[in-house]
Amino acid sequence: MNRAKWFKVHSWVGFKLSILLSFTLVTGTLAVLSHELDWLTNSAMRVEASSVDKLDWLAIYKSAKAQQPNKHFLYLSAPLDPWFAAEVAYFDTEDTNHRNFFHPSTGEYLGDGRWYNWQRFFRMSHRHLMVPTKIGVTIVGALGFLLFVSLVTSLVVYRKWWTGFFRMPRRSHRKLFWADVHRLAGVWSLWFIAIIAVTGIWYFVEVWGLRADYPDRGKAHSEQAVDAKVLPSLTVFAKMLAQVEKAYPELTVTRVFFPQRNGDGVVFQGQADAILVRPRANMLSFDPISGELLVKNQGVNLSIHARLSEAADPLHFGTFAGFPSKVLYFIFGVVLSTLAISGTYIYGMRIARVPKSQPVSRAQFWRAATKTMTWGKWFSIVAIVVCLVITVLLFGGFITQ
Structure with a gap:
């Protein structure tokens, strides 16, 4: 296949669904820093970093039980960074989720927050477009295949691409300028496109049956815990904390999950020796009544x-090195979003038939591009509109999910 045909393939895969691809890339880029957006918009999530000493799980749990004495907790969550508050999620009598925030060291109650916040919006709209998970992940994951083909074809179309890292865009002509910007952004983003494409494909194959098997979390033995979902007493919770430190000293706990079904244990999750794993890979499970250790799972012992x-999420969202890696991913997410949008604009300039005597209008390029998308345009628009309508209904409390 000659270079011209490779270019046609590159243009087609990056163009037909470019509206939906751009929406997915933009929401994914914002999802990377969505916790920080919530931090900016909710003062209850903010603490002075200098006031934080050691994370005191017992103080947080005690304060949460005092603040919500008749509620069942979903989890306790450690601060993402020293300037974040600790978070406690709980259910009300109608099984609606809520968030409370507490000082990480003193356990002081700082305020509450909506369950459906910026983080939930960007995460859910990016991952599955707010529609049922299997359908949404299939659609979004399929875009990973398009990104991967775009990546491979770009390396063929752009000859000697490795020489283009410092080739500045030419300004002699609009089409040349945007084509050069597209190439420059592309070569700097090669590593990022590869990661996003491969992990997106991984999510696709997972949802269609290739999900990994994980060790069992264990079942509670106490009669009361077997018959109902129960919270541990403060004494038993303190006992669990002591056992975590003794049985798994390498573990830095980031979340504590409470029973959500009869027979569930209290699960401590976090990071230890294994790299590129989610906190769930390292865990200890306890009987909520007796405090007995049920299961200990370590990330280093998981199957290949x-x-x-486990590596998919840290690599896809850039959480593997904390705030610095998230900022890096945000920057390259902006670049990748620009690639998708500029590619559509360039294609519009190529196909628009504008007489030389007629003034050039950017709107003409966009109209030409969107007209040629045919079914891809309408599929993208419908998917985005459905996502936004469900968002309004879900976040407005008109429906539950």
């Missing part, structure tokens, strides 16, 4: 399949 699955 499970380790690959």
Whole structure:
């Protein structure tokens, strides 16, 4: 296949669904820093970093029980960074989720927050477009295949691409300028496109049956815990904390999950020796009544399949090195979003038939591009509109999910 045909393939895969692809890339880029957006918009999430000493799980749990004495907790969550508050999620009598925030060291109650916040919006709209997970992940994951083909074809179309890292865009002509911007952004983003494409494909194959198997979390033995979902007493919770430190000293706990079904244990999750894993890979499970250790799972002991699955989220969202890696991903997410949008604009300039005597209008290029998208345009628009309508209904409390 000659270079011209490779270019046609590159243009087609990056163009037909470019509206939906751009929406997915933009929401994914904002999802990377969505916790920080919530931090900016909710003062209850903010603490002075200098006031934080050691994370005191017992103080947080005690304060949460005092603040919500008749509620069942979903989890306790450690601060993402020293300037974040600790978070406690709980259910009300109608099984609606809520968030409370507490000082990480003193346990002081700082305020509450909506369950459906910026983080939930960008995460859900990016991951599955607010529609049922299997359908949404299939649509979004399929875009990973398009990104991967775009990546491969770009390396063929752009001859000697490795020489283009410092080739500045030419300004002699609009089409040349945007084509050069597209190439420049592309070569700097090659590593990022590869990661996003491969992890997107991984999510696609996972939802269609290739999900990894994980060790069992164990079942509670106490009669009361078997018959109902119960919270541990303060004494038992303190006992669990002591056992975590003794049985798994390498573990830095980031979340504590409470029973959500009869027979569930209290699960401590976090980071330890294994790299590129989600907190769930390292865990200890306890009986909520007796405090007995039920199960200890370590990320380093997971199967190769499970380790690959665990690496997907840290690599896709850039959480593997904390705030610095998230900022890096945000910057390259902006670049990748620009690639998708500029590619559509360039294609519009190529196909628009504008007489030389007629003034050039950017709107003409966009109209030409969107007209040629045919079914891809309407599929993208419908998917985005459905996502936004469900968002309004869900976040407005008109429906539940």
